[in-house]
Amino acid sequence: MNFIHPRKGRRSLKQMIMDIQAYVHEDTDASYKVVIGTDSQTREKETIFVTALIIQRIGKGAIFFYTKYRHKAIRNLRYRIYQETEYSLEAVELLKKKGFFDFSVNIPMEIHLDIGQQGETRKLIQEVVGWVTAVGYTAKIKPESYAASAVADRFTK
Template sequence: MKFFNSTQKNMDIETVAKMIRNFIAQNPNQRYRLAVGTDSQVRGNYTCFATGIHIHRIGQGAWCCVAKKVENRRYTNLREKISRETVITYEILSILHDLLFDTLCEFTENYKNFDCKMEAHIDIGTKGETRKLIREMIGYFEGMGVDTKIKPDAFVASSYANRCSKNFKVEHREAV
C-alpha cells in the first residue's frame, strides 16, 4: 500500500512510521493518540478500501495520511465487508506497532509526560445493522492492547477514510 496526504505521495509503511517518529520527536514530552481506521465503498464490481493513519498531539495538532486499495470484488455481505475493513486496520496497526515499538519505549523512558495510546477506529456503531457486529470486530484488537473506537468516536474510519474511499477510479486501482 502507498500512503499519501496533501503534501506527500507514495509513502510506504516504513516512511509513514518515520514520519510519525519525526512528528513525535518535535515535541516528545506530550500525550499522543495514534489511530488507524478503514472505510470502504462499493461501486460496480469493485470495492475501494481507504485506510487512514492519524497521529494526534493532544491539543496541539496532528499528522495524517491515507492509502487506497481497490479490489476487483463487490462486497455485498455487510459482515464480510466490515470484517475486511477491520482486518486491514488490524494489519496496519500491527505493522506500525512493530515499527514504532522501540521508539515509543525510548520516548516513554526519556520523557516523563510522554504517552501514546494506539486506537483502532472501526466504521460501526450502535445504530443500524452494524450494531450486531460490535463485539466481534472489537475482539480483533483486545489481545493487541489497542483501544477500539466505534461511531461516533471512530473519526479516522467514519470521516477521514470515508472521504477518501468515495473518490476512486477503477482504472487507477492498485493490483490486489
C-alpha cells in the same frame, strides 16, 4: 506498501515512519495517540477500502496518512466490516514489524471501527469490538471512531 500524505504525496512505509518520528520529536512535551481506522465504499464493480493512520498531538492537531485497497465488489456487510477490521489490524502489525513503536512505547493506540449503535452494523458491535480487544487494542465505535467514519471515509469517494 505505500501510504499517502495529503501534502507530501506517496510515502514508503520507511518514509512515513520517519515523518511520524519527526512530528513527535517536534514537541516532545506533548501527549500523542495513534489512531487507525478503515472504511469502505462499494461501487458497481469494486469495493474500495481506505485505511487511515492518524498521529494525534493531543489538543494540538494531528498528521495523517492513508492507503487504498481495491477489491471485487463486496455486497455482504458483515464480510466488508470484517475486512475493514482486518486491514486496520494488519496496519498495526506492519508498523510493529517495521519498528514503529520502538521509538516511543508510551504512545497509546486505538482502532476505530466503522460501526455504531445506529443501522445494520449495530449487530456486529460485540463480535468486532471483541476481536480488536482480544488482540490487545482499544476499539472505538461511532460516534468516536473518526479515523474510520471521517478521515478514511473521505478518501473512499
